[in-house]
Amino acid sequence: MNNFVFHNPTKILFGRNTISSIGSETAQLGTRGLLVYGSGSIKKNGIYQQVTDSLKLANVEITDHGGVQSNPLLSQVRQGIAKVKEHNLDVIIAVGGGSVLDCAKAITAGSLVEHDVWKFFTGKKSLKKTLPLTTVLTLAASGSEMNSGMVITNEITQEKFGFGHRLLYPKTSILDPETTYSVPADYTAFGAVDAIAHVLEFYMTAENKNAPVQDRLMEGLIINAMESCEKCLTNPQGYQGRADLMWTATLALNGLTAAGLGRVGFPMHMIEHSLSALYNIPHGAGLSAIMPGWLKWKIQTDPQKTAQLGQRVFNIDTSDKTKQATQTIDALSQWFDKVNSPTSLSSFNIPETDIPHIAKNALALAKIWRLKEYSAEIIEKILRLCLEGGPEI
Amino acid sequence: MNNFVFHNPTKILFGRNTISSIGSETAQLGTRGLLVYGSGSIKKNGIYQQVTDSLKLANVEITDHGGVQSNPLLSQVRQGIAKVKEHNLDVIIAVGGGSVLDCAKAITAGSLVEHDVWKFFTGKKSLKKTLPLTTVLTLAASGSEMNSGMVITNEITQEKFGFGHRLLYPKTSILDPETTYSVPADYTAFGAVDAIAHVLEFYMTAENKNAPVQDRLMEGLIINAMESCEKCLTNPQGYQGRADLMWTATLALNGLTAAGLGRVGFPMHMIEHSLSALYNIPHGAGLSAIMPGWLKWKIQTDPQKTAQLGQRVFNIDTSDKTKQATQTIDALSQWFDKVNSPTSLSSFNIPETDIPHIAKNALALAKIWRLKEYSAEIIEKILRLCLEGGPEI
Numbered sequence: 001m002n003n004f005v006f007h008n009p010t011k012i013l014f015g016r017n018t019i020s021s022i023g024s025e026t027a028q029l030g031t032r033g034l035l036v037y038g039s040g041s042i043k044k045n046g047i048y049q050q051v052t053d054s055l056k057l058a059n060v061e062i063t064d065h066g067g068v069q070s071n072p073l074l075s076q077v078r079q080g081i082a083k084v085k086e087h088n089l090d091v092i093i094a095v096g097g098g099s100v101l102d103c104a105k106a107i108t109a110g111s112l113v114e115h116d117v118w119k120f121f122t123g124k125k126s127l128k129k130t131l132p133l134t135t136v137l138t139l140a141a142s143g144s145e146m147n148s149g150m151v152i153t154n155e156i157t158q159e160k161f162g163f164g165h166r167l168l169y170p171k172t173s174i175l176d177p178e179t180t181y182s183v184p185a186d187y188t189a190f191g192a193v194d195a196i197a198h199v200l201e202f203y204m205t206a207e208n209k210n211a212p213v214q215d216r217l218m219e220g221l222i223i224n225a226m227e228s229c230e231k232c233l234t235n236p237q238g239y240q241g242r243a244d245l246m247w248t249a250t251l252a253l254n255g256l257t258a259a260g261l262g263r264v265g266f267p268m269h270m271i272e273h274s275l276s277a278l279y280n281i282p283h284g285a286g287l288s289a290i291m292p293g294w295l296k297w298k299i300q301t302d303p304q305k306t307a308q309l310g311q312r313v314f315n316i317d318t319s320d321k322t323k324q325a326t327q328t329i330d331a332l333s334q335w336f337d338k339v340n341s342p343t344s345l346s347s348f349n350i351p352e353t354d355i356p357h358i359a360k361n362a363l364a365l366a367k368i369w370r371l372k373e374y375s376a377e378i379i380e381k382i383l384r385l386c387l388e389g390g391p392e393i
Numbered sequence: 394m395n396n397f398v399f400h401n402p403t404k405i406l407f408g409r410n411t412i413s414s415i416g417s418e419t420a421q422l423g424t425r426g427l428l429v430y431g432s433g434s435i436k437k438n439g440i441y442q443q444v445t446d447s448l449k450l451a452n453v454e455i456t457d458h459g460g461v462q463s464n465p466l467l468s469q470v471r472q473g474i475a476k477v478k479e480h481n482l483d484v485i486i487a488v489g490g491g492s493v494l495d496c497a498k499a500i501t502a503g504s505l506v507e508h509d510v511w512k513f514f515t516g517k518k519s520l521k522k523t524l525p526l527t528t529v530l531t532l533a534a535s536g537s538e539m540n541s542g543m544v545i546t547n548e549i550t551q552e553k554f555g556f557g558h559r560l561l562y563p564k565t566s567i568l569d570p571e572t573t574y575s576v577p578a579d580y581t582a583f584g585a586v587d588a589i590a591h592v593l594e595f596y597m598t599a600e601n602k603n604a605p606v607q608d609r610l611m612e613g614l615i616i617n618a619m620e621s622c623e624k625c626l627t628n629p630q631g632y633q634g635r636a637d638l639m640w641t642a643t644l645a646l647n648g649l650t651a652a653g654l655g656r657v658g659f660p661m662h663m664i665e666h667s668l669s670a671l672y673n674i675p676h677g678a679g680l681s682a683i684m685p686g687w688l689k690w691k692i693q694t695d696p697q698k699t700a701q702l703g704q705r706v707f708n709i710d711t712s713d714k715t716k717q718a719t720q721t722i723d724a725l726s727q728w729f730d731k732v733n734s735p736t737s738l739s740s741f742n743i744p745e746t747d748i749p750h751i752a753k754n755a756l757a758l759a760k761i762w763r764l765k766e767y768s769a770e771i772i773e774k775i776l777r778l779c780l781e782g783g784p785e786i
């Protein structure tokens with residue numbers, strides 16, 4: 001195990017009827033809040049009312065910042081920062097999925113500086129302080145509710161970049177599985193895929209290969225993501241499945257899985273972010289289209305870990321590690337198929353001729369994330385493996 | 394999944410050469426520290442020197458409080474509190490295993506009140522504030538380094554009682570696996586047994602039986618406790634085994650396994666605490682002597698969960714749940730045997746005639762911990778199942 005620091009200070013309130021605590025939790029941090037949310041579905045399903053009632057009761061004044069979209073845009077972050085500065089706000093409340101939470105995190109970072117917030121993402125400025133953040137989660141997927149990362153899309157430069165810092169942990173996150181009852185089947189599956197991808201990125205890229213404690217944790221989370229997702233698709237208003245998926249997605253990226261692994265990377269996210277930035281594809285859908293191809297590339301030189309995954313998660317038992325790894329990728333693809341999540345770029349009608357352009361876009365992020373082994377040539381090669389009927393390995 | 398609050402604010406510094414950070418971590422909290430430690434082995438192996446050097450460098454003055462023994466005594470807690478009050482100390486530093494850490498936690502609780510600290514354990518007073526605590530862990534076992542619980546023995550009343558409160562989380566805990574290289578084989582095994590017991594208590598007693606996310610986490614931890622313990626016994630100075638066991642024991646009781654299970658109990662600890670209090674038996678040794686007997690009692694009415702443990706941890710596969718559960722208990726006992734940890738009361742030469750006395754002692758804790766289903770008669774019955782060649786079930 002490598003040396004590590006683990007310090008996750010986020011307070012989680014999990015369960016039914018917990019949204020009414022958002023007021024008291026927020027009031028401990030500030031009294032003039034920016035309420036960040038998405039397309040407005042929370043106004044239809046009553047969550048907006050519950051949140052604003054609770055905040056009002058706790059004497060937290062609210063300035064609205066709705067309309068945050070999936071793959072949240074830098075312009076919306078900047079607009080939020082402008083509102084905070086104009087009204088001298090002192091706390092941010094995010095109500096939504098990972099996109100809303102990430103937009104809110106970027107606002108907490110950009111509100112206390114004079115320079116543009118994008119400079120944190122390009123590494124030109126370092127973060128020193130943030131406004132406090134509370135959240136009400138309405139989608140099981142990103143893990144943003146209990147971690148210190150965020151991903152924002154710069155629509156001018158067509159860059160979707162991520163940034164992490166210990167000051168970005170939410171102070172309190174409220175996870176009520178009932179808020180996800182209305183999440184449609186496709187986004188439920190994409191959320192589970194996102195959680196699986198978060199686990200697999202670390203599982204596959206860990207600098208320290210000898211990490212049995214983390215391996216068992218991660219394998220368990222992948223099994224739970226799959227089983228709970230299937231429960232949700234069969235019974236969208238079943239509490240058990242929604243609760244299991246929500247907590248699994250949180251644990252999948254709250255720092256625990258990575259603790260002790262040494263350097264880890266996000267190569268699949270690196271490539272997927274380009275798909276989202278260029279084609280505005282849902283993040284989870286893009287990930288499931290990338291994962292099988294990336295794994296095919298990976299096992300060419302290193303089948304061991306994929307084989308272990310196959311044995312422990314998919315019960316694939318054979319002494320030929322390459323065969324076991326190949327069958328594991330097939331099993332994962334079949335599961336994506338089962339939950340109607342794409343398994344190749346072809347699902348989005350992205351032609352092979354676009355590959356150099358996608359690779360060039362991804363390369364910019366590879367450089368920022370210091371994924372040194374990923375040249376444009378290698379990314380193109382991986383993308384070709386992501387095409388339906390792509391080259392045999 | 395039941396509703397839960399999860400908020401574990403302890404900062405973990407894990408790995409080699411981390412002890413040198415104890416000074417800077419402590420200096421953020423106070424400048425006049427009480428240094429709590431055990432029998433003095435840390436003076437022989439150089440850890441005391443490392444800790445005091447680091448504290449000195451950070452300008453933290455130290456008052457010594459050594460000599461804390463295994464199954465830490467109330468009198469030693471009171472002596473520590475007296476020193477804090479006499480010298481007006483403002484931070485506590487614990488260097489040792491769970492006993493030292495628990496003694497230090499009790500001192501953090503008792504130093505800011507006028508009444509006797511034992512009143513927290515008997516439920517006569519509630520905790521409002523504590524002094525801050527930093528720790529350097531030297532034994533993988535109790536999980537105290539990242540949780541809010543403590544256990545103290547009142548040597549006058551022969552009561553070993555536990556108490557938990559959110560104010561008792563250490564601020565920072567330093568976990569350097571190399572500090573455990575010198576832990577002898579028996580205490581290494583007892584530590585692993587303690588971690589297994591912590592997981593099994595929740596696994597077996599969860600109010601909410603339908604907790605697949607937690608189940609996978611707990612099953613993984615039990616496998617890791619066993620595998621890493623064996624590595625440590627084979628190669629006591631092997632970093633990998635020591636590191637895996639240390640982090641496993643921490644995760645086994647840091648709140649994660651219990652989150653969402655609803656009400657959980659510590660019935661095996663309830664009984665074991667009486668053994669420790671009456672016979673001063675090492676805690677882990679007492680636990681492994683109790684576990685098989687308690688499980689035999691449990692599966693008489695509820696074999697399901699023990700059967701699942703057998704399937705997922707010991708690969709015991711049969712459709713007869715009672716048979717599967719019985720074989721699971723055998724497999725667990727065999728593993729205790731393998732690492733030379735006791736599997737029955739007979740290992741301590743405790744005669745059957747002592748059973749009523751032990752049960753009476755345990756009953757007092759059963760009442761405080763609200764383990765309502767445990768009458769003296771039932772505890773006696775379980776204890777008889779803990780005798781070698783005890784009654785068949």
